[in-house]
Amino acid sequence: MALIVQKYGGTSVGSPERIKNVVRRVAKYKALGHQLVVVVSAMSGETNRLIGLAKEMQAQPDPRELDMVVSTGEQVTVGLVSMGLIQEGLKAKSYTGAQVKITTDSAFTKARILSIDEQNIRADLDNGYVVVVAGFQGIDKDGNITTLGRGGSDTTGVAIAAALHADECQIYTDVDGVYTTDPRVVPEARRLKTITFEEMLEMASLGSKVLQIRAVEFAGKYRVKLRVLSSFEEEGDGTLITFEEDDKMEQAIISGIAFNRDEAKITVRGVPDKPGIAYQILGPVSEANVDVDMIIQNVGVDDSTDFSFTVHRNEFDKAMDILKNKVQHHIGARNVVGDNKTAKVSVVGVGMRSHVGIASKMFRTLAEEGINIQMISTSEIKISVVIDEKYLELAVRVLHKAFDLDLEPA
Numbered sequence: 228m229a230l231i232v233q234k235y236g237g238t239s240v241g242s243p244e245r246i247k248n249v250v251r252r253v254a255k256y257k258a259l260g261h262q263l264v265v266v267v268s269a270m271s272g273e274t275n276r277l278i279g280l281a282k283e284m285q286a287q288p289d290p291r292e293l294d295m296v297v298s299t300g301e302q303v304t305v306g307l308v309s310m311g312l313i314q315e316g317l318k319a320k321s322y323t324g325a326q327v328k329i330t331t332d333s334a335f336t337k338a339r340i341l342s343i344d345e346q347n348i349r350a351d352l353d354n355g356y357v358v359v360v361a362g363f364q365g366i367d368k369d370g371n372i373t374t375l376g377r378g379g380s381d382t383t384g385v386a387i388a389a390a391l392h393a394d395e396c397q398i399y400t401d402v403d404g405v406y407t408t409d410p411r412v413v414p415e416a417r418r419l420k421t422i423t424f425e426e427m428l429e430m431a432s433l434g435s436k437v438l439q440i441r442a443v444e445f446a447g448k449y450r451v452k453l454r455v456l457s458s459f460e461e462e463g464d465g466t467l468i469t470f471e472e473d474d475k476m477e478q479a480i481i482s483g484i485a486f487n488r489d490e491a492k493i494t495v496r497g498v499p500d501k502p503g504i505a506y507q508i509l510g511p512v513s514e515a516n517v518d519v520d521m522i523i524q525n526v527g528v529d530d531s532t533d534f535s536f537t538v539h540r541n542e543f544d545k546a547m548d549i550l551k552n553k554v555q556h557h558i559g560a561r562n563v564v565g566d567n568k569t570a571k572v573s574v575v576g577v578g579m580r581s582h583v584g585i586a587s588k589m590f591r592t593l594a595e596e597g598i599n600i601q602m603i604s605t606s607e608i609k610i611s612v613v614i615d616e617k618y619l620e621l622a623v624r625v626l627h628k629a630f631d632l633d634l635e636p637a
């Protein structure tokens with residue numbers, strides 16, 4: 228007997244028919260004698276619909292109230308899944324995040340899980356229940372409902388698996404695993420049998436939304452056995468996220484290509500080249516809770532320099548406003564310019580550590596297509612570039628081919 232946490236995403240619970248399909252799978256695992264916790268997302272499209280409603284009331288919805296509204300999507304699906312299971316003759320019980328007690332901090336719309344009270348879940352499991360838990364939501368210490376950021380049900384699944392010391396956390400979605408890149412953009416993309424945590428962490432943070440980054444962080448930290456699978460297929464091993472030292476397979480140099488359309492680039496021009504400037508530019512931006520991604524500062528010429536960075540496109544206006552009204556004159560910069568039609572493409576692979584020439588191959592491939600690179604950033608296992616968003620698909624496709632990702636490894 229094993230304790231298994233199964234998380235089902237929005238498409239997998241997108242209609243009563245699909246929910247019945249989930250019920251059948253859960254019943255099958257239960258019949259094998261396993262204990263099951265099922266974590267579900269809202270029905271596909273529902274979270275976007277709720278955000279749309281909120282924006283009709285308030286252009287910038289109050290974050291606490293927004294969480295109150297968007298958390299309802301998951302409350303519907305846990306009830307429906309539970310009903311389906313009871314209809315199948317199983318014992319099942321649904322819980323919201325607050326009922327479980329998934330305690331988070333108070334950062335509405337992007338809260339972090341602090342602790343999970345697993346007592347109720349464990350007691351129900353011991354009494355033969357399938358426990359169905361709402362993904363994406365929690366409660367802060369003052370009793371406010373919070374949500375965990377888009378894609379946050381993955382994190383709920385992994386965090387519950389960690390709290391219960393589950394044998395495995397299975398993420399069921401609309402693709403049958405983690406691919407070399409988004410199969411919607413490159414049809415030749417291949418499913419990876421395994422990927423290391425470190426690579427998955429980079430892929431997730433660089434835009435591959437198949438797993439939310441915090442879910443991967445949690446799984447790495449608590450050593451949760453994590454697998455991505457299709458909810459539409461009966462069989463299949465999906466993709467197992469492995470620890471590098473345990474992964475005996477021959478490592479490819481590059482495992483995948485991640486991309487993110489939601490980047491916006493901001494440049495503060497003609498800033499004095501002296502100590503404290505980076506802090507004076509980015510301090511007010513981070514105080515406003517805007518996350519900054521890539522940062523580049525030119526070498527100073529004649530005591531002045533240019534300072535560029537990227538932010539999420541949703542936060543572009545807010546960041547530009549801060550820089551123009553609070554920073555530019557204060558530090559004596561010439562002007563502030565921005566471009567919210569940029570995108571980021573990254574190649575990821577632990578094999579990069581032991582191979583040279585990856586960056587030059589990437590840059591040559593882009594150059595051959597006439598794609599201009601606006602910014603570059605690297606780490607030990609990834610190279611990212613910012614480009615004009617209109618070249619994004621082309622860039623992903625040519626890089627996928629250039630690094631032989633469409634070929635089965637020898």
Ligand code: ADP
Nearest residue numbers: 236237238400401405406408409411435436437
């Ligand atoms: P769910 O609703 O089940 O959480 P998501 O839409 O959040 O599903 O994530 C699954 C989607 O992630 C896939 O449909 C696919 O388009 C996208 N995706 C992006 N990058 C990858 C990748 N490298 N491998 C697999 N899927 C990816």
Ligand code: ASP
Nearest residue numbers: 268274363377378379380
């Ligand atoms: N329903 C939430 C979203 O759409 C959480 C999730 O699906 O993981 O972002």
Ligand code: MG
Nearest residue numbers: 236378436437
């Ligand atoms: Mg998701």
